[in-house]
Amino acid sequence: MFVLLFVLMLSGPASAEGLTDLIMSPEDEKRIGAAEHQKILTEFGGAYHDEALTDYVDSIGQFLVTTTATADTEYTFTVLNSPVVNAFALPGGYVYVTRGLVALAENEAELAGVIAHEIGHVVSRHSAKRQTKGTLANIGLLILGAATESSTAVDIGQLGASAILSGYSREDEYEADNLGVQYMSRAGFSPHAMASFLRKLQANDQLQSLLYGRRSSSGFGFFDTHPRTADRVERAIADASALQVSNPIVAQDIYYEKIDGVLYGDDPSEGLIFGRRFVHPDLRFQFTVPQDFHLINTPTAVLARGPSGAGIKLDMDDARTGGDMRRYITDVWAPEVTVRNVRRFKVNGQPAASAVISGIQNGQADAVLAAIYHRKNVYRLAFVVPRAVEGRLNYAVEQTVQSFRSLTAAQAREYRPQSVVVHEVQPGDTIHSLSRRLPFADHQLERFLVLNGMDRNSDLRAGQLVKLIE
Incomplete structure (x- = not known):
């Protein structure tokens, strides 16, 4: 054979x-x-x-x-x-x-x-x-x-x-x-x-x-x-x-x-990205990543890519140690790894703990683990901190952990999904006036043009159909 x-x-x-x-x-x-x-x-x-x-x-x-x-x-x-x-x-x-x-x-x-x-x-x-x-x-x-x-x-x-x-x-x-x-x-x-x-x-x-x-x-x-x-x-x-x-x-x-009406962007049931801020209305929490980090939402975790190979991952686990987050890190999350600087603290009133794993990536970086107890689950923030930028990122890591906070039921209801809306162009509408209706803080014109297959020289005519986001 x-x-x-x-x-x-x-x-x-x-x-x-x-x-x-x-x-x-x-x-x-x-x-x-x-x-x-x-x-x-x-x-x-x-x-x-x-x-x-x-x-x-x-x-x-x-x-x-x-x-x-x-x-x-x-x-x-x-x-x-x-x-x-x-x-x-x-x-x-x-x-x-x-x-x-x-x-x-x-x-x-x-x-x-x-x-x-x-x-x-x-x-x-x-x-x-x-x-x-x-x-x-x-x-x-x-x-x-x-x-x-x-x-x-x-x-x-x-x-x-x-x-x-x-x-x-x-x-x-x-x-x-x-x-x-x-x-x-x-x-x-x-x-x-x-x-x-x-x-x-x-x-x-x-x-x-x-x-x-x-x-x-x-x-x-x-x-x-x-x-x-x-x-x-x-x-x-x-x-x-x-x-x-x-x-x-x-x-x-x-x-x-x-x-018309198709969901656009992230599904709220999977969480929403607003620039550097991630909001999950269903799980009722939000957090913000540092400047120069870019969020990526996946069905199983939230990722953020940063400078010089820095990264952040947030995921969720069962609270197998109740609210004792220090024990969660040492006994559940990293039981076979040597951790240092293990400490307990509070994040906006919620039990939390953190620890450091030294010398990952062939000694080129450290990992910071932070566990936060929220609504009977553990939210795990794992940071990769390259030693080349460690001094610049240490404070940013602490800020990110402290940015984690609960949403009230009323706050969670404020977040609704975005969807594609078909608009019939009216007299006086321009690519600039319509792009300003998009619910984004940046690059509204560029987003409108790509969504509609246009360029900056495109003219609109009354009665034409275009796509907006609401």
Whole structure:
């Protein structure tokens, strides 16, 4: 068997499909997709609960599937409850778009372009082929392991969501674009909508750089998983020899009707970010991170990135030691680690404790742990403090801990979700006057322009529909 696998490793590209089937059959793809589906829901805030919108997205996806060479394949289309702008596919026909991406798209044709591209990845079995390459690369380790009686092994069943969502190659992206162009044309959409939306995605990426000083991505941003440019998409359109579509489907009016009221930004049930302040109305607390730190909200923790590799993580745990936070740190949180400077104190009247772990990251940083007892749970703040900036950050760490405070029920009710609102332009409306209606303290014009696919020279006409946030 090892000899056979070694021969397969040396086989030419003509046997690539056979190799893929050997490592991961279509049945394996379905099994892995089904198993990873729940992990994707957990990672991205679950499915978005808007039946009209989800049925609409599913109808577009199922329509596009009928134009493929594998029209009898079962697909599952899901709108994820995440403000992150992204779309991706799992093996076995699982295709996802985030509500953040849905809010950014301008019409049905642009959303169809995204979905058609992801269907192209599924039809081409790119996830399976990528896993095949990784598995074959490790076959040498298996052979070595057998010779040396090592227990090293590669288990295809351990394929995880992060591995599946790692970036595609440029060749894979081009193939998915080429197929997506064909599917769009057959369905009656102009494939150029795929390129126009990619330009919007690039503008959104630039906006994130402006807002956060860097691309604000957890690794799952659009260009982390899709190394594409609009020029390459246009080349795919030319190379695909797609059908010329007369009177192509755009469907902006129906699209705006479907997205009117869609949740925008963070879901209040997962907490809200206001600049450097994080507020969780349901759990009734808030805290503020230091200047030069940028907050990132995830379903399981709140993260903040700071200068020189500094970082903050807040998560929650059961209060297994009651209100004794000193004992929580030493007995529950860090029982096998040497901690120093352990002390008890109060944070706005709530029991708290902190400790220091020295010499993490090969001695280049220290960790500060702070545990706060709030409403019968423990809120854990973990700080990474690089020694190069330790003097500057020590006071900021203390300020962050002391900024943690409870919200009254009345205060919690003041925070309501933001949503997309479709506005019909009135005489006298300008991009400047409408952008000032956005509920943001900074870069209102830039946010408005990206949301609506415009630039600073765009003119509005009475009766035109635009997106606002309220």
